[in-house]
Amino acid sequence: METNSQSNDELPVVEFVLNDAGQSDLFLADTTKIKTILGLAGEQAGKTSVGVLWLRKEVDAFWDVGPFNYMVGANTYKVLKQSTKEKFDEVFTSYLGYYNHKDDYFQLMKNGNEWGKIFFRSQGMDKKAAGDAFIGIPDCRAGLGDEIAKWQRQFYIRFRGRLGRLNGPFFGCGTPYALNFIKKDIVDKFNEGDPSILFRRWTCMDNPSYDKEGIETLRRTLTKTEFDRLVLGLLTKAQGLVHQGWKEDHYLTEVPRGTPTYIAGVDWGFDHAMAIVILGIYGTNAIIESVTKIRHLGPDQVKQLIFSKHAIYQPKLWSAGHDQPGMIQELSEKLPIQKYFENVPELRMVNAGDQKVSEWIQTYRLKIIKNIDGIEDFDDEIETYKWDREDDEDPRDKVVDQNNDLMSALRYAVIGAISMGMMREKNPKILDTRDRVSKDLFKPVKKIHDWTDS
Numbered sequence: 001m002e003t004n005s006q007s008n009d010e011l012p013v014v015e016f017v018l019n020d021a022g023q024s025d026l027f028l029a030d031t032t033k034i035k036t037i038l039g040l041a042g043e044q045a046g047k048t049s050v051g052v053l054w055l056r057k058e059v060d061a062f063w064d065v066g067p068f069n070y071m072v073g074a075n076t077y078k079v080l081k082q083s084t085k086e087k088f089d090e091v092f093t094s095y096l097g098y099y100n101h102k103d104d105y106f107q108l109m110k111n112g113n114e115w116g117k118i119f120f121r122s123q124g125m126d127k128k129a130a131g132d133a134f135i136g137i138p139d140c141r142a143g144l145g146d147e148i149a150k151w152q153r154q155f156y157i158r159f160r161g162r163l164g165r166l167n168g169p170f171f172g173c174g175t176p177y178a179l180n181f182i183k184k185d186i187v188d189k190f191n192e193g194d195p196s197i198l199f200r201r202w203t204c205m206d207n208p209s210y211d212k213e214g215i216e217t218l219r220r221t222l223t224k225t226e227f228d229r230l231v232l233g234l235l236t237k238a239q240g241l242v243h244q245g246w247k248e249d250h251y252l253t254e255v256p257r258g259t260p261t262y263i264a265g266v267d268w269g270f271d272h273a274m275a276i277v278i279l280g281i282y283g284t285n286a287i288i289e290s291v292t293k294i295r296h297l298g299p300d301q302v303k304q305l306i307f308s309k310h311a312i313y314q315p316k317l318w319s320a321g322h323d324q325p326g327m328i329q330e331l332s333e334k335l336p337i338q339k340y341f342e343n344v345p346e347l348r349m350v351n352a353g354d355q356k357v358s359e360w361i362q363t364y365r366l367k368i369i370k371n372i373d374g375i376e377d378f379d380d381e382i383e384t385y386k387w388d389r390e391d392d393e394d395p396r397d398k399v400v401d402q403n404n405d406l407m408s409a410l411r412y413a414v415i416g417a418i419s420m421g422m423m424r425e426k427n428p429k430i431l432d433t434r435d436r437v438s439k440d441l442f443k444p445v446k447k448i449h450d451w452t453d454s
């Protein structure tokens with residue numbers, strides 16, 4: 001490991017030309033007042049470049065005050081290494097310090113002495129508990145998040161938590177691949193006038209180095225939805241969503257009148273997040289009235305949480321994941337609980353259960369109460385719960401197995417209601433969707449290149 005021992009009391013100058021479509025505003029943001037900065041743009045439009053340059057500016061601002069630590073995060077370790085760090089190396093030269101590959105941090109050096117550190121972290125560093133990689137990182141003055149639209153909300157919350165003590169600013173950038181938490185947590189709040197948030201969007205065309213003929217090629221090749229997202233940087237629904245029929249009109253402002261029968265679904269989560277979804281069954285309609293997603297609970301804590309929820313809602317059935325038979329057996333002595341497919345073995349497979357959930361969504365028999373606790377986690381999951389595809393032209397008949405804890409609990413609750421003979425309909429009508437037709441709803445098809453997307 002080599003260190004730079006020469007004097008660098010005066011930091012080297014780095015020159016970049018920023019566009020006025022968004023990059024300049026983000027870079028010049030007054031971080032004494034603005035604590036959340038978000039830049040969304042098309043692919044290769046200069047998002048990461050301005051983000052890394054901004055981080056360098058934040059380091060410069062406290063060079064004579066610190067030392068302080070900083071963080072850089074990405075959705076995967078591959079993105080972190082191949083994209084984010086490549087831009088980082090252009091701005092944070094070896095003149096400023098050296099990279100510790102063993103512990104994934106850049107050691108800043110000042111006059112031959114260690115100053116602060118810049119920690120690199122990704123969701124992939126701890127798949128079972130996204131965010132644990134931040135534990136033990138003190139005195140974080142600022143943080144940069146790359147490809148934030150692919151982050152799980154839990155990872156974002158833990159990342160922001162490390163900036164809390166010093167009230168450090170966060171700069172997020174990326175291409176809007178999905179309507180996940182960034183819309184409600186950041187963009188909507190900015191549009192409502194939150195003075196602590198700055199949001200800007202620009203397009204690939206705003207990058208002067210982008211080949212204009214390449215833009216026209218993409219316009220002819222991509223669907224309108226893809227072009228809007230990948231070139232224009234517009235917030236759109238992700239492609240290949242399992243429950244793509246979920247819309248704004250699935251949210252209710254209040255609980256319906258009447259006395260419901262409650263059904264609870266529980267995904268145990270001992271090696272990931274535990275999730276509970278409680279449905280209120282009102283005749284032929286099901287309303288999600290409670291969602292809970294919590295990490296790092298031990299067996300006793302799991303049981304106490306279930307008992308507390310049971311005391312409030314008194315579910316007629318707890319429909320549980322089958323991976324903890326011992327827990328089911330123990331809890332069965334005090335409350336009605338069973339494996340979710342106990343009476344309906346034909347719905348055991350994930351796709352079969354998800355199809356029932358989507359049927360209820362498409363026919364508006366399943367809705368949710370707006371602004372209940374945990375709604376942000378629910379929105380984040382349902383807007384990123386996708387078919388697993390090796391690439392856009394090679395669909396696979398299974399879903400992505402990540403950030404799906406509440407989706408599993410919801411599936412269990414729906415199957416539990418069906419197993420209890422609830423919500424029956426003689427001829428359920430399955431509506432056609434953009435990517436999948438009703439008769440073949442859960443066999444992903446290849447994308448169709450046209451401009452008829454809405």
